[in-house]
Amino acid sequence: MSWSLILVAACVAIYCLGTFFLWREANGDTITGFNNGHSRFLIPGLTALAIAVHGYLLYHSIYSQGYSQGYSQGYSQGGPNISLGQAISMAGWISAALYLCISFVKQTINLGIIVLPLGLIAVLIGFISIDPTSTNHAFSIDQILSGMGWHLALAIPTYGILCVAFAQACLLIIQDRLLHKPNPGNRLPTFPAIQTMESNLFWLMLLGFLLMTVNLVIGMASNLKKIGALLDFNHHILFSILAWFCFACLLSGRKIAGWRGQTAAKWTIIAFGILVLAYFGTRFVNELLLSG
Template identity: 30%
Template sequence: MILPSASPLGWLLALATAAAYALAAALAPRTATGRGQLAIMAPAWTLHGAALVWGLLGSTPHFGFAAALSMTAWLVLTTYAVERQLFPQMRARWVLCALGGAAVLVAALFPGRPLHVSASPWLPLHLTLGIACYGLFAAAVVHAWLMSRAERQMRLAADSHSGMPLLTLERLTFRFVTAGFVLLSATLVAGWLFSEQLYGRAWLWDHKAVFSLLAWITFAVLLLGRSRFGWRGRSAVRVLYAGTALLLLAYVGSRFVMEVVLGRAA
């Protein structure tokens, strides 16, 4: 089975982006100010955005599971750039640079299938809602990981290296979860009501729909448990991880199986 690969320009952008992320990760510890660290990450962020645009609007537009992951990583990095302005003490550059570099290379290796020119004009909006939802939950997972690490280090009376108070991380985590849940709800409702206009067929209870609904239920239980029963800490983080894993299986997992394992369009 021969898998499609990115164009030469796509590979050039991907390699340049990965190199820029590696350089940003190497230089960031030598930069004292938050603005200085953002400045050295700006070229990588810009190149990453250019690689995404080329994949969607280039000579042969493609989209697939790897492109969705790359867009998610770019949105998480965008969120980090904004948060650095509000919380200069936040430190997660190594993880995010590695995430961005890996995602853009995977997207070049597996660019996905060509986009159909006959697709509904509303399909890009539906995909945008879905990708934004992925980005918000990915940001929540990053903050939950920082929160868990800070909690462990606090119990050991050591520096957490997160640079932010534990309660602030917890509030940010659930704000991202709430926003992601709203977008996930909108995405599911739009897919259910306008499936024929978007995809040319009625709503199907396939693996993508089932996993998406299971993820929605998991996040709903998490938010309800936090508001009614005060869920927090490890238990809440585990539910968040479970819901995010189900959401990944819904689109990224199913498209990976279709594109890579089975070698055909989803």
């Protein structure tokens, strides 16, 4: 068994443990062997460990010819090598890292019930999708330092923040539905109040929307310099603009019409789904379907 496969298995196990303990706490169960004070450190500790292992694997998968083939291959020609699978893995890693950071300042620790499984899926996709002979996605230093490089660098944190917002929207829907069931005991006891979850959802969306707006402006400026036009109307651009418009309408609806609850959560999920299609969906079609 290769060292990289051991690390992937360990990362998956840690993500699973974190999710398991979070679900038990969400249902009001105590973690065997840990009192309430210790359990508050257990889940962040497991999350930090998973992020560290995931980041180590991700670094070597991007800067080598594939961590499934070992770490002795060196750097890919021309710079970092980012395939579709590695981009998904990076987005999952950023989401987990942002979730951990946000959980220290907001009541968002339960978001790990959604975010940690997404990180698990992301690390598996990143591992199984590596082609050690591929250099089709290598970036030169000049490209990295150009406007398009900044556009790509900002896109991943934007996806990460909006992924955490997506997780908050999912939990908000679950909690809201449980509260409306006849049995009052259906509510997950350690979840924050609905008002707190709504507040967290909208400030996450606002932050992600602002980053998305800056990223679109950088992308248009780079496009103008490259082809002399602000926009190159392809599927990626159209889906990105549509996602931006959905988030803009949702934030405006919150301010003007007081949208909240399941309405806001459902539209967040829809807008995030469109954003996923904008990048990962179009790359999947271009790289895996059309190229074959």
